[in-house]
Amino acid sequence: xxxxxxxxxxxxxxxxxxxxxxxxxxxxxxxxxxxxxxxxxx
Amino acid sequence: xxxxxxxxxxxxxxxxxxxxxxxxxxxxxxxxxxxxxxxxxxxxxxxxxxxxxxxxxxxxxxxxxxxxxxxxxxxxxxxxxxxxxxxxxxxxxxxxxxxxxxxxxxxxxxxxxxxxxxxxxxxxxxxxxxxxxxxxxxxxxxxxxxxxxxxxxxxxxxxxxxxxxxxxxxxxxxxxxxxxxxxxxxxxxxxxxxxxxxxxxxxxxxxxxxxxxxxxxxxxxxxxxxxxxxxxxxxxxxxxxxxxxxxxxxxxxxxxxxxxxxxxxxxxxxxxxxxxxxxxxxxxxxxxxxxxxxxxxxxxxxxxxxxxxxxxxxxxxxxxxxxxxxxxxxxxxxxxxxxxxxxxxxxxxxxxxxxxxxxxxxxxxxxxxxxxxxxxxxxxxxxxxxxxxxxxxxxxxxxxxxxxxxxxxxxxxxxxxxxxxxxxxxxxxxxxxxxxxxxxxxxxxxxxxxxxxxxxxxxxxxxxxxxxxxxxxxxxxxxxxxxxxxxxxxxxxxxxxxxxxxxx
Numbered sequence: 001x002x003x004x005x006x007x008x009x010x011x012x013x014x015x016x017x018x019x020x021x022x023x024x025x026x027x028x029x030x031x032x033x034x035x036x037x038x039x040x041x042x
Numbered sequence: 043x044x045x046x047x048x049x050x051x052x053x054x055x056x057x058x059x060x061x062x063x064x065x066x067x068x069x070x071x072x073x074x075x076x077x078x079x080x081x082x083x084x085x086x087x088x089x090x091x092x093x094x095x096x097x098x099x100x101x102x103x104x105x106x107x108x109x110x111x112x113x114x115x116x117x118x119x120x121x122x123x124x125x126x127x128x129x130x131x132x133x134x135x136x137x138x139x140x141x142x143x144x145x146x147x148x149x150x151x152x153x154x155x156x157x158x159x160x161x162x163x164x165x166x167x168x169x170x171x172x173x174x175x176x177x178x179x180x181x182x183x184x185x186x187x188x189x190x191x192x193x194x195x196x197x198x199x200x201x202x203x204x205x206x207x208x209x210x211x212x213x214x215x216x217x218x219x220x221x222x223x224x225x226x227x228x229x230x231x232x233x234x235x236x237x238x239x240x241x242x243x244x245x246x247x248x249x250x251x252x253x254x255x256x257x258x259x260x261x262x263x264x265x266x267x268x269x270x271x272x273x274x275x276x277x278x279x280x281x282x283x284x285x286x287x288x289x290x291x292x293x294x295x296x297x298x299x300x301x302x303x304x305x306x307x308x309x310x311x312x313x314x315x316x317x318x319x320x321x322x323x324x325x326x327x328x329x330x331x332x333x334x335x336x337x338x339x340x341x342x343x344x345x346x347x348x349x350x351x352x353x354x355x356x357x358x359x360x361x362x363x364x365x366x367x368x369x370x371x372x373x374x375x376x377x378x379x380x381x382x383x384x385x386x387x388x389x390x391x392x393x394x395x396x397x398x399x400x401x402x403x404x405x406x407x408x409x410x411x412x413x414x415x416x417x418x419x420x421x422x423x424x425x426x427x428x429x430x431x432x433x434x435x436x437x438x439x440x441x442x443x444x445x446x447x448x449x450x451x452x453x454x455x456x457x458x459x460x461x462x463x464x465x466x467x468x469x470x471x472x473x474x475x476x477x478x479x480x481x482x483x484x485x486x487x488x489x490x491x492x493x494x495x496x497x498x499x500x501x502x503x504x505x506x507x508x509x510x511x512x513x514x515x516x517x518x519x520x521x522x523x524x525x526x527x528x529x530x531x532x533x534x535x536x537x538x539x540x541x542x543x544x545x546x
Contacts, residue, residue, distance in 0.1 A: 001241045005248035008082030009312075012248070015089060016308050020301035027294040030464035032052060038289050039461050 046111065047208040049285050054213040056295050059282055061216040061372030062273045063303040064223070066146065066340075069366060072267065073311040074335025077247055079263045080254030087255070087264035088304075095482055096268040097300055098474040099275055099441065101467060104292045105455045106440075107283030113383035114277040115525070116534050117284060118440070122448045128439040129384070130522040132277035135432040136380040138514055141404050142421050142428075143374050144200065145412035148192040149174075149341060150366040157348065157359030166345035171418075178415035181506060190413035197405040203375050204382060204397045208285050212375050223368045227306075230361035231313035233354070234320075243319020246329035247311055262489070265482040270429065272303055273373070275437025275483075277380045284383065293465035314339070317358070321347045337418075340366060378404070390531030419502065420510055426499050427511040430490040432518050438483045445476040 001009070049055040076084045110117035114129030152174075156162060162169040171177045176186045203215045234240060254260045273279060283292070315329070321343070322329045334343045344362060348355035378401060386396045411420050444451050452472055460466045493499075498507055 001244050002249065004250065005082060005245045008085065008248045008250055009244065012082070012085045012308060015085070016301060016304045020298070020305045023294070023297035023301050026464065027052075027291065027298055030291055030294050032287070032289045032291050033462060035287075035289050 047285055048287050049213060050209045052290065052295060054209070054217070055282065055286055055290070056298055057216045057220050058212050058372075058376065059273075059279065059295070059299040060302045061220050062278050062282065062376030063271065063299060063373075064220075064306045064369055065273075065373035066150075066366060066370050067271055068303065068307045069227075069310045069314070069369060070336050070339050072271065072307040073247065073314040074333065074339065075263055075267050076311055077315070077333055079260040080251045081246065082248040083250035083252050083255055084260065084264065087261045088268065091261075091264040091268040091482075092300065092304065094474050095265055095479040096272050096274065097296065098467075098471050099269070099437070099479055100272055100279060100296045100300055101293055101459060101471065102441065102444070102455070102475060103274055103279035104283040104286075104296055105459050107280035108286045108288075108290055108292060109455065109458050110284075112284050112387045112534075113281045113380060114440075115384050116387035117280055118443075119534065120536075122443060122451060125440075125443045125448075127522050127526045128436065128443055129277065129280075130525040131432075131518050132280075132436040132440065133381050133384040133525075134518045134521045135428055135436055136277055136377050137400070137404060138424060138428050138432070138517070140374060140377040140381075141408045142412065142424050143370065143377060144193060144196050144405075144408045145189075145417055145421055146337075147367060147370040147374055148189065148196045148412075150363055150370055151196060152188070152192050153341065153345075154360060154363035154367055157345075157356060157363050160345070160349055160356060160359065162345045162349070164349070166349065167342045169345070170341045175418050176415045177418055180416075180503075181419070182415040184415045185413050186415060186417070187413075189417060190409060193409050193413055197401075197408065199371070200374055200378060201397060201401045201405065203371075204378055204401055205394065207393055212379060215375055216372050219368045219372050223365055223372075226361050226368065227309065227313070227365040230358055230365060231309055231316070233358055233361075234313045234316035237316055237320040237351075239319040239321070239323025240316035241319065242322055243315035243317070243329055244312065246319070246333070247315035262482065262486055266486050269437065269483070270433070271307065272300060273376065275440060276433045277384075277436070278376045281380045281383050282376065289462055291463050292459055293463040293467065297465065317344070317347055321350070324350050337421075388525070388528070388530050388534045390533060419506065422500060423502060423506060423510045424514055427494075427514050431487070431494075431515050434483055434487045434490070435518075438480055438487065441475055441480050441483075445472070445480070 049058070076088070079087075106117050106121060110120040112120065114132045115126045116129070118125035118129040175189070176184075178184065203211045205211060206214065235244075269275060286292075318329055318332050321332045325332065332343070340363075344359070348359040351358065381400045381404075382393070382396045385391055385400055386393060391399070411417070414420075444455070452475070456467055456471065494511070498504070499511060
């Protein structure tokens with residue numbers, strides 16, 4: 001692969017797959033709130 | 043009327059939502075759209091579209107379904123009474139898409155079997171049109187027995203899944219098939235990048251053409267693709283979110299679903315262009331002369347490439363068509379869940395009754411139309427009109443009904459999301475849904491309508507376009523009004539707010 005294509009591929013992979021990994025980590029660290037903590041008007 | 047089911051766990055919902063978003067389009071549409079619109083440079087408008095339209099609309103779908111606890115017609119009615127008609131438009135669009143999607147799924151399934159023996163021989167194009175589809179000239183309603191048998195089997199599998207309901211049907215199906223899809227497609231990509239010429243294909247896919255960034259059509263293509271790819275704005279995510287519990291972390295789950303969908307697309311781009319690079323190297327042509335997308339890529343170009351690989355091609359062929367089938371099956375389940383759930387909610391039908399009537403009628407129409415020698419004509423015309431007019435119109439209406447005409451509701455939705463979700467939304471979210479998302483869709487719709495009115499579609503005769511194109515659009519409009527006016531079960535009108543017994 002040429003240098004530019006390789007660089008774009010790496011940036012795209014980092015942005016998208018990195019986004020997936022970060023969002024999974026975020027979700028694992030933020031479980032659903034307890035039922036009794038859901039505001040009554042929701 | 044029995045109580046509404048829930049997903050057994052958050053992971054069940056996420057898996058099902060990923061299964062819905064990851065479909066045939068990720069494999070055969072994204073690589074081609076990306077290549078045609080600037081190669082590597084396309085990732086900039088793609089990421090912008092993801093942030094400014096994809097995620098905002100995904101969150102809107104989630105909150106509408108989860109807060110108002112219903113498929114689109116019921117959820118929208120409980121949110122804004124007059125919006126029920128938009129929900130029925132989306133339900134009818136999904137029903138029509140499901141009817142022809144089964145045909146493409148059948149082709150993918152039967153080609154998985156053909157791939158074992160590379161049954162298409164030396165001329166895959168002639169095999170596909172003349173031998174497999176037995177494509178006639180003009181409209182030909184002659185039956186092709188092999189297509190009918192394949193369709194029957196596909197509908198039997200899909201209805202078997204749907205009879206299982208949310209937990210034992212849709213959720214279980216996705217928990218089995220999504221890992222299977224990842225393994226099969228992962229192996230295919232692993233094999234593909236090792237082919238001679240793969241780097242040539244990847245150069246074509248990732249090398250940026252920065253001049254394209256100045257072309258508004260490229261940006262429109264990015265918005266259009268993100269929107270179709272994420273299964274947003276046509277009722278599926280509203281329906282799936284309606285089975286979430288009242289404490290579900292909407293935005294946190296949404297980010298995982300959206301990024302998972304995009305991650306699969308990138309993987310698909312790498313796999314497909316590695317294979318196209320091999321073809322280019324083998325034939326001594328540039329990649330630009332072998333590139334294609336959609337049905338042409340899957341059923342003509344890929345078989346040609348597989349044939350040039352010898353025995354190694356058999357493995358790639360089975361994995362490719364198997365992946366198409368599995369990705370399509372999980373999407374098909376999500377598409378059919380929309381009308382099934384909508385009829386349950388509105389008329390108080392049991393789940394089994396709804397699957398039998400909605401699924402049964404869909405299957406019969408599908409078998410009548412897509413077992414014929416004109417199957418590909420019907421797929422092509424109905425798909426074009428259902429997506430470019432039906433889906434886009436439904437999405438625009440579902441957004442502007444709230445953001446333009448019932449603005450105070452947005453504050454309630456925002457407050458609801460922020461009360462239960464880890465990633466908060468604010469004025470930026472409101473701005474995107476008020477300006478960016480609807481305008482990008484409206485421009486796309488106007489361009490599609492203008493093109494259809496001035497040039498027609500695909501060179502088909504006027505009768506075919508009027509009956510199977512504009513006629514289908516008329517069915518969406520007429521059906522939406524009739525179903526909105528139909529007498530409903532009492533539960534359709536009131537909203538027992540998520541186990542709290544609160545009427546909204």
